[in-house]
Amino acid sequence: MHSSDRARQNLPGASRTRFATRALFLQLGTVILVVALCTGVYLALAMQQLRKESETSALNIARTMAEDPTVRQLVTEFSADPGTPLAADLRDGELQYTARAIMARTGGLFVVVTDDHGIRLAHPNADRLGKEVSTPYAKVLEGHEVVDWEVGTLGESARAKVPIYALQPGEFVSSREQPVGEVSVGFERGSVFTDLPMLVGSITLAALGSLALATLAMLLMRRRLERATLGLQPEDLAALVQNQTAVLDGVGDGVLGIDPDGIVRVCNSAAERMLNLVDPVGQPITALGLSDALLASLALPSTSDEDRTRALNEGIVHGERILYLEQRPVERNGQQLGRVVIVRDRTDIVALSQRLETVSAMTGALRVQRHEFANRIHVATGLIDAKRVAEAREFLGELLQRGSVEYPVPGLDTLGDSFLQAFLGAKALEAGERGVRLRIAEDSHVHGTVCRPEDTAAVLGNLVDNAISAAVRGPAPRWVEVALFDDASELVLTVADSGDGVPAGRDPFAGHGDNQDLSSDASTTDEVHGFGIGLPLSREIARATGGELWLMDAGGTLGAGAGAGAVFAARLTDAVEPPRSGEGHSEERT
Structure with a gap:
């Protein structure tokens, strides 16, 4: 049983006579009344004409004889x-x-x-x-x-x-x-009125012919109406409109209905908000100003389970949103009506996933730090147990001067925040495993304490990861340089690398890939860049509190000198808590 049949059964007091049949009877009755009225008027005029003709004949004969x-x-x-x-x-x-x-x-x-x-x-x-x-x-x-x-x-x-x-x-x-x-x-x-019967017969035949033609036209109209409405009656259409309104306005996902010609027929407010559309109903999907990635995804409907699964797993960057699309074809009685596109905004989920990945990386770095610190404590304990107190004192003194864990990051001591030291130290270890050297710019200075570590780690970590990936694909020596500055409550940072830079005409924030140095090779881009949501997402995180993320130099003549790759910069507001009066730089170090 179709949904329209169930809707018709559920309508209270709905007439069992089909609307097309009722419309046929109404139109037929109207035609009969019109034909009868016209026939009556014509007969009256004909009789009047006959009377007039007889009176005129009598008058002419009387005049002639007179x-x-x-x-x-x-x-x-x-x-x-x-x-x-x-x-x-x-x-x-x-x-x-x-x-x-x-x-x-x-x-x-x-x-x-x-x-x-x-x-x-x-x-x-x-x-x-x-x-x-x-x-x-x-x-x-x-x-x-x-x-x-x-x-x-x-x-x-x-x-x-x-x-x-x-x-x-x-x-x-x-x-x-x-x-x-x-x-x-x-x-x-x-x-x-000798000719009246013949006249009445002619009028009757004409009236019957008119009724026959009108009946045939109305039957054809009825068939056309049922075909145009897919057999649905007005009660069914009213129920469908009510159900559609309830469904479209009652869900948080965006819903687009596209007919076989690519014209938008249905669009709820959530889809308009996510896709930044204005009155899209009735317009071609190609005329809505959507990004190339969205248009490519909407070019053909997903008919297989594999296509639907891929649509659910792959995100598309549109503006500052990470969108996931799912398409399903719609048909009725074997007739293709188009397709329905479900649009889901996963920006917050992806951002949270990025933060969780950062926390996971920090957890690994702290685990390494704890393990190294435990090893050194065991060394000191062994020296004490061996009655080698002097050597133990000297060993502990060295630990006090250089910190608990010695990260291979030049310039790390310019950062007064322990979180930044640990985070960049862990990134340096990851970069070293890939043959890239991570260093801190000599003019870096951070005196305050990072108070938004998740957002800071998400933005800085994504830029550093992209820079490492770009440096790996670039010429030797391979390096990444990070510069950080705090200004009151703002944290300003730049990340440069030794990669090949951003290709001319390519927007790194348009969802082409996560790596900041975008390659023109499509296969390399897909392999390295993933789904292309890192940089747009990082910019969204930075802008959430009034900050910004931008490309300072696509070819690499800033910061690290000529021959460097791309240079990205970010400004995070309310990310640093300034040091209180009397607190020194060394007191913040761990």
Whole structure:
């Protein structure tokens, strides 16, 4: 069962109907309403158009007949007769014949002609001739044309009523002073909407076609939506967002989500802080200003256990941090979604490891010192037991003058702190085993007492170890020179060697290696320099309390003279406790 399925089951009150299905029904209902509304409006407009066309046809026929000279002449004569015409005379009259002929040609329901009193002079029903019409005619006799739908003796119809004007005697000129009758032409309601069924059928087919196309489009949209969301529903997406927020903000490690195109899609605040990123989401990983070492590590995802193990064991220097990266590919339903990068800040752990290594080295030096001191006490005890008191006194006097252990370090007596003497003495023994001579600069002077031995030993020990490694790879004679000065509470030190120096264009603090004299040979660099975190870490320790560590000279013309290797310097604040008044230099020595 996928996590999305479990999340969906755990959602309280979540609908069992899939969102895509609900969206399909909603869209389909909307389309149906829109199509029905459009169909209704179109039908209404079509019916209105049909009514308008029938009214226009009736009006044009009525106007044509009202302008006919014969009709006007006959109606003028009937209107001038004060009596009422007989139906028998009208049945076979010319007006009746003309009206029937027009009805036959136009398919009208009726063509009615009246005089100025509304008496029918022509009518489809001969029995109604000579009788007054059933619909109003006063407005027409006032000279107005009337177009309307009315219900008369022949039923409801679209009719047009046009006034008939008399002719001047002997001329075909109309007299527009007073109408002498009217012409009324009507079309039956059924004939008006004869084409309506065909029109409705066409509209229905168009509406059904529109619904079919809309349904197909929505089905395709639904499929696309499910594919884009990987089958997740809105409830699932909401649960994933909540879970993602809780996980990303609830861990101290940095988390980066990178899609197959190398675009950052997820980045929590811890990753932004560790990698010094600003709004990385949506940007390519190559555009975030990361170091070359980080980009090389992020170039390809780690798919094997060996790659993941190496990623966990190798540190990468980024700025002042020692970072460890772990990558894991992400896929769903066989589709590669990208990879997740876990970023862990191990600066404090590595710094503590460096301090522990320094303490271990000091412990070994003190063990050697204790062993040597025990041997000398045994010698003195033997001389006393042998009753050779004078020789024992002389031996103890020499010990008092030169100290408990004689380290092979020229200039060591210029340092008034026993910790520095023991530490550099132990480093001198290690350097001697590798064929390198360690010496103290003649102008060195430390009168105070070191009060931060762990940080001092970590910085000084790393610089000395790097210098020894560089000297071993350099020409003979091989040496390392250390200069130390105290200024109130600050401790200033420089370390020079006889190595080849730092190659031009190479930043020793960029994580290329621990050795201060970086070689251009990649294999040598990897063998000697380890993972490249010593110098950046030492600088981080120095800067932690306001100090600094820097490269004074890459080629070696300072301090020890021409031909020397690189010269590194460091300033440690609050590292020395100044001597109290009255305390001398010799009192600090051991």
